[in-house]
Amino acid sequence: MSESIVRTRRWTRVEYDKLIDAGFLGPGAKIELLAGQLCVSESQNSSHAMAISLSLDALHKALAPRWHVRVQLPIALDDESEPEPDLAVVSGGPRDYPDHPSRPALVVEIADSSLALDRTHKGSLYARARLSEYWIVNLTDRVLEVYRNPGPDAGTPYGWAYRVVLTLGPDERVAPLVASSARILVADLLP
Amino acid sequence: MQTTYPRIRRWTRVEYDRLIDQGVFQPGEPLELLAGQLVLREPQGDPHSLAVELVQEALRAAFGPEWRVRTQLPVALDDESEPEPDVSVAAGRVHRGAEAKPSHLALVVEVAASSLTLDREHKGSLYARARVADYWIVNLADHVLEIYRDPAPDPSASYGWTYRSIQSLTVGQHVSPLAAPTSHIAVGDLLP
Numbered sequence: 001m002s003e004s005i006v007r008t009r010r011w012t013r014v015e016y017d018k019l020i021d022a023g024f025l026g027p028g029a030k031i032e033l034l035a036g037q038l039c040v041s042e043s044q045n046s047s048h049a050m051a052i053s054l055s056l057d058a059l060h061k062a063l064a065p066r067w068h069v070r071v072q073l074p075i076a077l078d079d080e081s082e083p084e085p086d087l088a089v090v091s092g093g094p095r096d097y098p099d100h101p102s103r104p105a106l107v108v109e110i111a112d113s114s115l116a117l118d119r120t121h122k123g124s125l126y127a128r129a130r131l132s133e134y135w136i137v138n139l140t141d142r143v144l145e146v147y148r149n150p151g152p153d154a155g156t157p158y159g160w161a162y163r164v165v166l167t168l169g170p171d172e173r174v175a176p177l178v179a180s181s182a183r184i185l186v187a188d189l190l191p
Numbered sequence: 192m193q194t195t196y197p198r199i200r201r202w203t204r205v206e207y208d209r210l211i212d213q214g215v216f217q218p219g220e221p222l223e224l225l226a227g228q229l230v231l232r233e234p235q236g237d238p239h240s241l242a243v244e245l246v247q248e249a250l251r252a253a254f255g256p257e258w259r260v261r262t263q264l265p266v267a268l269d270d271e272s273e274p275e276p277d278v279s280v281a282a283g284r285v286h287r288g289a290e291a292k293p294s295h296l297a298l299v300v301e302v303a304a305s306s307l308t309l310d311r312e313h314k315g316s317l318y319a320r321a322r323v324a325d326y327w328i329v330n331l332a333d334h335v336l337e338i339y340r341d342p343a344p345d346p347s348a349s350y351g352w353t354y355r356s357i358q359s360l361t362v363g364q365h366v367s368p369l370a371a372p373t374s375h376i377a378v379g380d381l382l383p
Contacts, residue, residue: 007231008199008228008231018215038199039197117197
């Protein structure tokens with residue numbers, strides 16, 4: 001259905017949380033609220049699942065105990081978005097968040113078939129929310145894509161983009177912005 | 192399916208009715224469920240509302256008391272669609288205990304000003320898929336009545352179906368609904 005002709009109703013995050021509480025959205029397909037739209041996530045294959053475990057392990061080793069890593073849990077990103085990134089790094093521990101965290105220090109998506117979506121749509125959405133760092137573990141090309149420095153960009157789905165893009169191969173190392181002394185080997189994130 | 196757009200969650204008609212019953216939407220939200228999508232209706236201008244009333248009067252007269260001529264009310268089109276056509280006609284008198292949302296429609300009419308593409312391509316394909324035999328668009332921009340008949344599969348259409356017969360009638364011409372073949376409606380009576 002071409003989006004230009006049909007204007008679909010958008011949901012606020014408050015409405016979305018009510019839908020969840022009223023049992024409209026589960027169980028079944030995994031849903032995320034992205035810019036007012038209820039989006040269906042791709043189902044995960046085994047390498048996607050393994051990459052999540054590997055990245056969780058690597059980030060936890062590099063960042064604990066000051067930071068903790070959430071796996072596929074909701075982020076209160078903005079008034080009309082509640083994505084569930086594959087990984088999100090937030091300060092402190094689980095008990096510090098009676099409500100969903102809104103400003104993770106780093107979000108990570110594992111991408112195979114979802115690569116274009118993760119780059120264009122999620123990238124623009126995370127940039128709009130001024131998340132300072134976004135990684136894509138790109139399983140297709142076996143690289144880590146590091147996105148930083150969000151800024152306005154009219155040509156993108158949500159009007160924002162990351163101005164700095166680094167592509168790192170398996171032998172390279174990366175340090176999250178919030179832990180500059182860390183040295184994570186990209187190969188350790190890849191299945 | 193490889194796509195650069197997020198896949199939007201689709202709603203069934205049963206879920207949509209539950210959303211309405213539980214007061215999830217704001218009162219008066221102009222929504223329709225079209226093929227699982229919650230689609231916003233455009234606000235109506237004066238010519239649009241006048242045309243809706245003209246169509247309603249003309250169809251009441253043409254169909255007579257044994258038919259329900261309904262204006263901007265929901266119809267149970269299919270499992271994932273509950274549109275509110277500008278005017279729809281279903282067999283039988285309305286009575287207590289009648290079907291609140293008829294599913295078998297003898298005629299559907301949309302009045303189109305800015306919504307012409309939506310009414311032609313999307314709603315046309317959706318009504319064709321539901322085998323609505325007679326679909327009219329009162330085209331305010333070109334001052335004509337478009338008659339769509341003979342629904343058939345068409346893989347290139349929005350919902351896989353289209354109307355094979357399309358006629359465009361102007362002021363001075365007459366039309367007879369398929370379900371009321373002895374009635375003759377002047378096209379000029381439908382246009383504001």
